[in-house]
Amino acid sequence: MLQYTNRTKELFHGEASRSTRGERKQALKQEAALFPSQRLELFLSINAHERRGTMLLTTKIKLKLSEQDAMTLEFMQSKCRALYNWQVMQLRGGATWNLYEAKKSLHASKIYDPELKHVYGKLLQEVFFRLDKAMTAFFQRVKAGETAGFPRVRPRHCFFTLCYPASYLKIEGNTVILPTGGKGKKNKRYPNVRAHLTETPPQAFKEVAISRDGRGDYYASFVAERHEEAQQKGHVVAFDLGIKTLATGINEQGRMYHVGGFKG
DSSP states (O other), rough: OOOOOOHHIIIITTTTSOOHHHHHHHHHHHHHHHHHHGHHHHHHHHHHOOOOOOOOEEEEEEEEOOHHHHHHHHHHHHHHHHHHHHHHHHHTTTTOOOHHHHHTTHHHHHHOOOOOGGOHHHHHHHHHHHHHHHHHHHHHHHHTTTOOOOOOOTTTSOOOEEEEGGGGGGETEEEEEOOSSSHHHHOOSSSOOOESSSSOOOOOOEEEEEEEOOTEEEEEEEEEEEEOOOOOOOOOOEEEEEESSSSSETTTTOOOOOOOOOOO
């Protein structure tokens, strides 16, 4: 059972609209000191409270890459996929999952496969967080009595999406610079990737996900948080896509809308 002091309850519930972010962070630190065993649960509860009323928006932009930069992305995604698959096979073999213990094993993995040193460190760390989300969802399905669906190995023909935090990359005009592994020019086998964006990137974003489609084209997906606008009563219309008709809609007053034409 999660415990709270009265002051924290006021900051995160009664006074959420008036308290500053600094006050809420300070309350979190005080609670973590009082109840260290519940630190993670408290953080998740507060984080969910602060995120309420926000939504994630993604802007997907096509990239133009040189042959060398494309080879660099392919190398890094293949190594991230191999690390992910190795962890999955360990779990299938009976190993227990622990995020922090898995992250500690990265050093041993780099000794076993020295080429991992040429992959940007944040990308390797993201592998463990991605698998942790998959395992959390797996345990939730088991608890709910649903079809469990244990995490699967990623096939070779599928591109393993590379997620860069916004603070670890640079954007110069319409060019995004993606860092690679290795410190200093002497230790860098692959130079930083300079990818040209075919559209103007958004101003504020949390992370950038690099992906490749079936045609071999590369894309950068900029993920940003936006506050949801308050719903206005009487101004909601729900649409359903059809086959013969492009879309059919209905509003709160029962008025029907039909959009003809073909999809595509």
